[in-house]
Amino acid sequence: MANADTDPAHRPSSARIYDALLGGNHNFAADREAAQHLLAAIPGAGEMARANRAFLHRAVRFLLDRGIRQFLDIGSGIPTVGNVHEVAQRRAPDARVVYVDIDPVAVAHSNDILKDNPSAVAVQADMRFPEAVLEHPSVRALLDLDQPVGLLLVAVLHFVPDDDAYAAVARLRAALPAGSYIVISHGVLEIVEDAATEQVTALYRRTDVSAAHGRTRAQILRFFGDAALVPPGLVWVHEWPDGGDGEPHGMAVVAAVGQV
Numbered sequence: 001m002a003n004a005d006t007d008p009a010h011r012p013s014s015a016r017i018y019d020a021l022l023g024g025n026h027n028f029a030a031d032r033e034a035a036q037h038l039l040a041a042i043p044g045a046g047e048m049a050r051a052n053r054a055f056l057h058r059a060v061r062f063l064l065d066r067g068i069r070q071f072l073d074i075g076s077g078i079p080t081v082g083n084v085h086e087v088a089q090r091r092a093p094d095a096r097v098v099y100v101d102i103d104p105v106a107v108a109h110s111n112d113i114l115k116d117n118p119s120a121v122a123v124q125a126d127m128r129f130p131e132a133v134l135e136h137p138s139v140r141a142l143l144d145l146d147q148p149v150g151l152l153l154v155a156v157l158h159f160v161p162d163d164d165a166y167a168a169v170a171r172l173r174a175a176l177p178a179g180s181y182i183v184i185s186h187g188v189l190e191i192v193e194d195a196a197t198e199q200v201t202a203l204y205r206r207t208d209v210s211a212a213h214g215r216t217r218a219q220i221l222r223f224f225g226d227a228a229l230v231p232p233g234l235v236w237v238h239e240w241p242d243g244g245d246g247e248p249h250g251m252a253v254v255a256a257v258g259q260v
């Protein structure tokens with residue numbers, strides 16, 4: 001019999017909570033309940049998820065304009081409208097995409113959608129072990145790591161504790177050839193009330209990820225290492241790349257793109 005802590009019907013997952021926030025239907029009652037708790041703590045969470053998704057689309061189109069034809073999307077989540085391979089292959093049919101997620105449900109749904117697409121695949125892996133990602137047979141088969149890659153770390157790093165996150169991103173960055181890009185969006189600490197942060201941390205402790213870790217802008221910038229930030233740099237997620245009035249407008253997520 002399934003254990004209540006491991007059965008996906010009982011234990012919420014960060015991928016399925018996000019799917020529920022986006023109005024998707026690949027989630028269970030426990031995920032929907034967790035999404036409701038998240039919305040109680042951060043009422044703008046649904047809007048943030050949609051703004052984050054819109055940023056992902058803009059960033060992929062930006063990379064395509066810069067000639068990027070292969071994408072490594074880590075923490076890719078459950079497929080929803082405007083998946084990276086759809087955005088990329090619409091403009092560049094030769095674009096190749098490897099999705100990586102820790103969540104088996106997200107990976108299964110992704111591979112279901114991708115079964116007739118030879119240029120995109122999803123693999124289950126934990127980004128805290130970047131060697132396992134880089135050496136994965138599907139990554140090796142589909143991506144040429146001697147050619148520029150778009151590394152997408154969109155709304156995932158706040159689920160990874162410091163010790164693992166900085167080391168893992170440094171290893172992934174080191175594997176990218178010159179001309180590659182790193183795309184990051186990340187929950188930021190500055191506008192969320194402490195009480196809400198505590199509620200969100202407690203909520204995610206019940207999921208498959210250890211917790212949600214908002215970071216400061218300086219801490220988020222560290223993930224880029226020596227990569228040169230594309231203008232306008234690290235900004236509220238809805239303001240990339242066109243800028244705006246610099247006000248969060250309810251967002252607690254910032255984003256940037258850097259060139260390696």
Ligand code: SAM
Binds near residue numbers: 056074075106
């Ligand atoms: N990147 C997508 C987007 O921005 O629309 C989905 C973001 S969703 C909020 C975060 C995803 O990160 C979830 O699907 C979760 O399963 C995944 N994730 C969390 N920790 C991870 C880890 N250590 N390794 C790989 N994926 C992870």
